[in-house]
Amino acid sequence: MAEQGEDVYATLLLNDNYLPGALVLAHSLRDAGTTKKLAVLVTTDTVSSDCMAELQKVYDFVVPVDRIVNQTPANLFLMDRGDLHSVFTKINLWKLLQFRRIVYVDADMVALRAPDELFALSQPFSAAPDIGWPDLFNSGLMVLNPNMGDYYALLAMAQRGISFDGADQGLLNMYYKDYNRISFTYNVTPSAHYQYLPAFKHFQSGISMAHFIGTDKPWTMGREASKGGSPYDEMAGRWWAVYDRHFRESSLESSATGVPLIVQYHTMGEYRLPGLTISSPVPESRSKTTSRPGSAEQANKPAMGDTSLEARGSGEYTPEVAEPTGTESSYSAWDASKAPPPSNSQPEAANFPQTHYDMSSDPTPFKAPDKYPEPPKNMWYEVPKTPTYQKPAPIFPWEINAPKPTRVFQEDTVVSEPPAPEIHPEEIPTVTPTTPTLRIVPADPWQTFSQSNAWDNIPEIERYIGNLQKNRKGNIQVLQGYGTGIEQVSSPGGRRQSLKLTDFPTELERPSLPVTPAPIRRPSFWGEERDEEGELPAAEGVPSQSEWDPTKQLDLLARRQSDVLSQKLSLDGGREIPSRSLPYGSEGVISPTYVPQLPKDGGFSNSPGTTIEQPSYGGPGASFEKGETFPVQETPLPPSEEEKDVLET
Ligand SMILES: O=c1ccn([C@@H]2O[C@H](COP(=O)(O)OP(=O)(O)O[C@H]3O[C@H](CO)[C@@H](O)[C@H](O)[C@H]3O)[C@@H](O)[C@H]2O)c(=O)[nH]1
Ligand SMILES: [Mn+2]
Structure with missing residues (x-):
């Protein structure tokens, strides 16, 4: 039993597969000279007793715990970590109140030095950044103080499957958003593709713990897998150094006394039977990455749990396979997708039940039975009865005391009736009952609503807008044919001079375009013209759209302009105007709506079929025509004295 308020390093073991990891971790901490005790949490349903015996040799506390399963593990498969x-x-861990503080360490970590100083941190929860998302912490190493408050909160999240990765790291990072971030040197996670070599070299001497994250662990890869010089290999080398110091056969006296075979069995390449080159198997989840097709060793692997190996030496280890629980997948070392069946194991399905059926040799012909059983009578679907509606029980006081809803008409409401006078029956006048009359509704119900905006009647705003409009209208020429804008705008139609901000211009105030193109009739899908019905009459004095060819009009305009200019120039001294072609690409362009027409009034001299004359261009622009007016830019005047008054108030 732990002393009250003790400090421990703790790890977790969910099955025998991680046993080499848990043992190497404990030894590495002890070898590094920690003064703290060591604890391992085990799920007894899936950790074998052999395994627990091994743990007991090096751990101070082997703590059985209840398995907490993620019932909604979908997110786990996003990481391929089912x-x-x-x-x-x-x-x-948070429930282990016998401990004051726990430095939790994953079983796939190895200590290069003992980080005992973590027990003295003032913060209640600390962890190191995760290499995959450095704002998060990696839950492989955590400094925590057990307490039931956090335990129940975390348990509640776990039971609801609240975790963005489906595992403890996602859950814990959602709970401890403001964790105390400690140095990465406490949880260095070198991957096979580690890139930042200069940093690794620079900080390497300060590393306290290395963590082999991912599906591949040193004991599933075998010692041969990490013989290179990468940071990963260097860290894996440190793991193997601890393993060899405590578990390598050659470093121990005799396998019968010193070598825990269960450890070798779960360490890739370490389990050898006398006279046989049979290496230990790989746990199923790892076999994907560890099996190398074509390797002789691979072909010699026994299936885990296979008890029928022919050559069994005295020191052999037969793993005691813990009963798999509902969530634990079955163990099998042989991956049929990668390698042929182990040659020295029993055939697959050797213990299937065998039933042999013979062909019938009875020569008597088949005779149908006299009677077949009656089919069941009551084979119909019983429609469930509709549950009768029951008003839910009231919760709030106002639901209980709520008055019955009533309707009150205006006529009904009597203003403070005087007390009823005494009535003498003979005095009662005969009253002819009248039919109740309907209230007269105004013809336009919208009249009853206010038709102005709240700001329409604020004098300051009216005055300000009035001034603005006065100034603007005085300076804008609206369009040719309109003369100066202001008289036109202040409406001959008797429209009141409105100051409302929300007013729309009247038809007269609105500038209209000189040409209003009417929509062109297009043939319908079936080829005929569409129904005449619903078409608007053509506008008077406006050329019809079919006659309006913008290219032709532009050409006409350019020619008129050049005529005027050449007249002027000939007056000035008779200079030749050089002709210029249309811009590149616009030659021969015909408007998609243009339908060639025969000239009706001789206004245009081109006969159909002839090309349009090359225009000569010499004016300042298409919109320039002497004597014509065109819209000028609105330039508001600076604010008048009056406006300044308004603005300043
Ligand atoms: O079959 C298993 C699987 C896990 N464990 C234990 O659970 C820990 C976490 O699993 P691990 O394989 O180490 O996960 P990582 O590859 O390290 O992945 C990351 O993501 C995990 C899920 O969030 C976290 O638990 C780790 O701390 C984090 O480093 C292990 O160390 C063991 O202690 C077992 O005992 N048996
Ligand atoms: Mn881990």
């Missing part, structure tokens, strides 16, 4: 279905079990 094997982490039970890592919520880590939450049990």
